[in-house]
Amino acid sequence: MTELRNTERELRLFRMRLLFAGILIFFCFLALITRFAWLQIIKHDQYAAQSDENRILTVPVVPNRGLIMDRNGAVLAQNYSAYTLEITPSKIAEDMDTLLDKLGMLVDIQPKNRKQFVKLLEESKNFESVPIRTRLTDEEIARFTAQRFRFPGVEIQARVFRRYPLGETASHVLGYIGRISQKDAENIADSDDGANYKGTSYIGKEGLEKSYEKLLHGTTGFEKVETTASGRAMRLLSRNAPTSGTNLVLSVDIELQKIVEEAFGDRRGALVAIEPETGDVLAFVSKPTYDPNLFVEGIEQQSWNELNTSQDRPLLNRPLTGAYPPGSTYKPFMALAGLELGKRTPAMSIYDAGFFNLGNHRFNDDKVGGHGTVDLYKSIVVSCNTYYFILANDLGVDAIHDFMQPFGFGQKTGIDLENERSGLLPSTDWKRRSSKNVAQQKWNAGDTISLGNGQGYNTFTPLQMAHAVATLVNNGVVMKPHLVKMLEDPQTHARTPTVNKESGRIPLKPENIETIKQAMVGVAREGTSRGVFANAEYVSGGKTGTAQVFTLKKNEKYNAGRLAERLHDHAWYTAFAPADHPRIAIAVIVENAGKGAEAAAPIVRKALDYYLLGKRPTPLDKTAPPPAAPKVEDGDGEEE
Numbered sequence: 001m002t003e004l005r006n007t008e009r010e011l012r013l014f015r016m017r018l019l020f021a022g023i024l025i026f027f028c029f030l031a032l033i034t035r036f037a038w039l040q041i042i043k044h045d046q047y048a049a050q051s052d053e054n055r056i057l058t059v060p061v062v063p064n065r066g067l068i069m070d071r072n073g074a075v076l077a078q079n080y081s082a083y084t085l086e087i088t089p090s091k092i093a094e095d096m097d098t099l100l101d102k103l104g105m106l107v108d109i110q111p112k113n114r115k116q117f118v119k120l121l122e123e124s125k126n127f128e129s130v131p132i133r134t135r136l137t138d139e140e141i142a143r144f145t146a147q148r149f150r151f152p153g154v155e156i157q158a159r160v161f162r163r164y165p166l167g168e169t170a171s172h173v174l175g176y177i178g179r180i181s182q183k184d185a186e187n188i189a190d191s192d193d194g195a196n197y198k199g200t201s202y203i204g205k206e207g208l209e210k211s212y213e214k215l216l217h218g219t220t221g222f223e224k225v226e227t228t229a230s231g232r233a234m235r236l237l238s239r240n241a242p243t244s245g246t247n248l249v250l251s252v253d254i255e256l257q258k259i260v261e262e263a264f265g266d267r268r269g270a271l272v273a274i275e276p277e278t279g280d281v282l283a284f285v286s287k288p289t290y291d292p293n294l295f296v297e298g299i300e301q302q303s304w305n306e307l308n309t310s311q312d313r314p315l316l317n318r319p320l321t322g323a324y325p326p327g328s329t330y331k332p333f334m335a336l337a338g339l340e341l342g343k344r345t346p347a348m349s350i351y352d353a354g355f356f357n358l359g360n361h362r363f364n365d366d367k368v369g370g371h372g373t374v375d376l377y378k379s380i381v382v383s384c385n386t387y388y389f390i391l392a393n394d395l396g397v398d399a400i401h402d403f404m405q406p407f408g409f410g411q412k413t414g415i416d417l418e419n420e421r422s423g424l425l426p427s428t429d430w431k432r433r434s435s436k437n438v439a440q441q442k443w444n445a446g447d448t449i450s451l452g453n454g455q456g457y458n459t460f461t462p463l464q465m466a467h468a469v470a471t472l473v474n475n476g477v478v479m480k481p482h483l484v485k486m487l488e489d490p491q492t493h494a495r496t497p498t499v500n501k502e503s504g505r506i507p508l509k510p511e512n513i514e515t516i517k518q519a520m521v522g523v524a525r526e527g528t529s530r531g532v533f534a535n536a537e538y539v540s541g542g543k544t545g546t547a548q549v550f551t552l553k554k555n556e557k558y559n560a561g562r563l564a565e566r567l568h569d570h571a572w573y574t575a576f577a578p579a580d581h582p583r584i585a586i587a588v589i590v591e592n593a594g595k596g597a598e599a600a601a602p603i604v605r606k607a608l609d610y611y612l613l614g615k616r617p618t619p620l621d622k623t624a625p626p627p628a629a630p631k632v633e634d635g636d637g638e639e640e
Helices: 007-042 044-055 096-103 111-123 138-146 182-190 207-211 213-217 254-264 301-309 327-340 376-381 385-395 397-407 428-434 445-451 462-473 510-525 596-613 619-623
Strands: 056-061 075-087 130-133 154-163 176-179 202-206 221-227 233-240 247-250 269-274 281-287 350-352 355-358 361-364 372-374 484-488 495-497 541-547 570-577 584-590
Touching: 007 044, 056 233, 075 096, 075 138, 111 130, 138 154, 176 207, 202 207, 202 213, 207 213, 254 269, 254 281, 254 596, 269 462, 269 596, 327 376, 327 385, 327 397, 327 462, 327 510, 327 541, 327 570, 327 596, 350 385, 355 385, 355 445, 361 385, 361 445, 376 385, 376 510, 385 397, 385 445, 397 428, 397 445, 397 462, 462 510, 462 570, 462 584, 510 541, 510 570, 541 596, 570 596, 584 596
Parallel strands: none
Antiparallel strands: 056 221, 075 130, 075 154, 176 202, 221 233, 247 484, 269 281, 269 584, 350 372, 355 361, 484 495, 541 570, 570 584
């Protein structure tokens, strides 16, 4: 029997299915429209920005580093452009050694380049480009460009490099730049200038390059470049130009600097010359020197070992961090203290029998039999130790400390270089704080005696000595010593002085200053350095000095011939000129050279001859000994 179909029922079921399908389709389209509206309307700005970020690449534009010039415009640190072959590790698929071997067939890659590359790889992030060769030749550029398609992840980049055209000259002043290390990067990230160092590979490491890093660096610019999906640049959309770093105009006269460095020859030591009225540092010499160009791209291990292990310590900035006993160059300041504190008058004399007794201890003058009757003038001219043994005892250590401190002894001068050493100006309070041993905290009366002739606990830097002499001859007006005289805008070339005001005044009586100056003039005219300054066309003042390195046993006589060279006394000389209106004050020390008049004063003579008269040393001057003079013993053990 055939079953009859219920047409009406099937039709109703079909309509219900069609309704459900329509409702489902409606809600699906509603969800799509809602999502579309969410993406295109509500989230439009966010995704448009992401799209632009994928399409537009923001590239930092590193500014040109500021130039460094001497006071006369000679360029001491400059920039130049060159091409560099660089590798981005994250884009390299093959073995790095294999890649370098292939590149070596097109570009000269030495083993030292590979070593440096490996070192930089360790310090860099995987997505950062690392140089394998700098300063490519035109031929090398052409060869690589022709084969560029074979080396994905390897690019030629135009870079700006730093160069020090005078090599070793003034290296301790300029310092150097170097590639940013991991530690440098962390410090930059923690600073407020992090964004300004995007794309920067170099930073100041030493000297003025480090002290003035923020000014020399400039302001980083940015370019917005439209790129393809593969990252290839299509067109430049906008550019925010970088601002070049500020130029530094130094107070240093580089010709004077050269003459002094040559005058030292192979000897070790330091010289600082200052213009008293302004605090301008005219010369800042540390010998031996080094070539700062070695450090720019990363110094080779062999060169670093030679510099770092040398007994001569060429990396040591002696004027800034070398602390030495001042020897007899301290005596003019001791004499001034005696005058100002009422312990001495110019006419007051002592009788020097060749020694001074304090209790059961005898302090011997360097001249056997002594100098006889000695007043203040003669005490400086012949450098009589006994006079200053007695004066130190009369003054006392704390009075000496309090008088000397305003001159800058035992404290940082504030010069515009980092890591300046303070030296030591002793006092009873210092000794009490310097030792945990109660017995060693007490200041002994005998400790004071040695201070009088610049020995004992006294240790000062050559910079402090020059600064003190400059302050003395500037009638007690303190000018902060500085190496950068002007800051120059790289665009307008407008210049702004760095220091143009006095730092303070020491209340000194003019007649006392004049007494000391005249006694120092006597040193150059008739005293321990008269042979060196014979026939000079100007009048200068000076003071020789000898600083002990080796402590003698009781009653032992110093004999340089029996000691190793590095145990010989240091030779000092301080000076100013012209005497009536000083334009330059100098302090120089020659390590282990013995007599100040023989080793240090001739260097000062060459410096003054050039600075005051424009005279340059002749080849004969560079090898000839100083002029002879009648022999006279002084308290430094020198014979002239």
